[in-house]
């Protein structure tokens with residue numbers, strides 16, 4: 001599942017490759033991914049892309065209606081109030097568990113066949129503004145592997161009209177140490193649950209919460225409201241360092257050309273049974289109904305394996 005670093009890398013890729021291009025056509029191959037009705041995707045046709053932004057794990061492409069003589073310089077700052085008046089629309093994408101954005105400089109002009117294959121949406125991008133008539137076959141597909149079908153696409157006049165964006169907590173990369181402390185103060189859930197709650201803290205999912213907790217040397221079962229000052233310091237540093245390093249790696253790998261699940265540089269996540277790169281202990285796993293988390297006992301839990309409810313049930 002793409003999390004903050006991968007979605008940030010996708011936003012970076014789109015900003016570099018799409019800004020100032022015109023949206024030629026949007027093909028919807030899987031109607032179920034489209035969560036809004038009005039405006040329709042065809043309302044994006046002919047608009048100029050002015051940029052891309054990440055909101056938590058959501059990705060938005062900003063598309064401005066063209067007004068002859070009133071076009072913003074490519075790369076110029078967004079002006080949300082003025083742009084809304086001028087009819088800015090946003091294509092908002094949530095890649096969810098098995099979704100990905102596949103960039104192509106040789107995109108097929110044919111609409112993908114509905115109900116066949118993993119392509120849910122195809123966005124054809126046309127000429128660069130001011131260079132009309134040169135022709136272009138660049139664009140991207142939104143794909144979804146597997147059967148869960150959670151990929152979601154919205155066409156909205158304001159990104160905050162997407163319920164998942166409206167309820168986002170502060171971005172994980174934007175929080176100060178004191179902001180983090182205030183956010184977690186008095187809460188009673190486990191830290192693994194808190195870090196992945198998008199309404200509390202935006203951007204971190206199952207993979208990077210494992211990595212952040214390992215780097216902070218904290219048990220995933222720690223009650224967040226009971227973190228002492230030293231633990232809060234470590235957690236804040238780990239959040240910044242783990243996410244920043246992962247953003248840099250993802251941007252360097254050109255995320256739009258990679259598979260979503262391919263991540264480099266992980267210490268514990270998806271590494272059950274392998275040695276911890278810090279201490280050499282064996283990485284362990286706790287499984288739940290539809291996911292699992294990994295941790296290092298020596299680094300995080302005083303050497304003690306955590307209770308695995310599924311295992312305990314089986315052994316009872």
Ligand SMILES: [Zn+2]
Nearest residue numbers: 276279296299
């Ligand atoms: Zn370790």
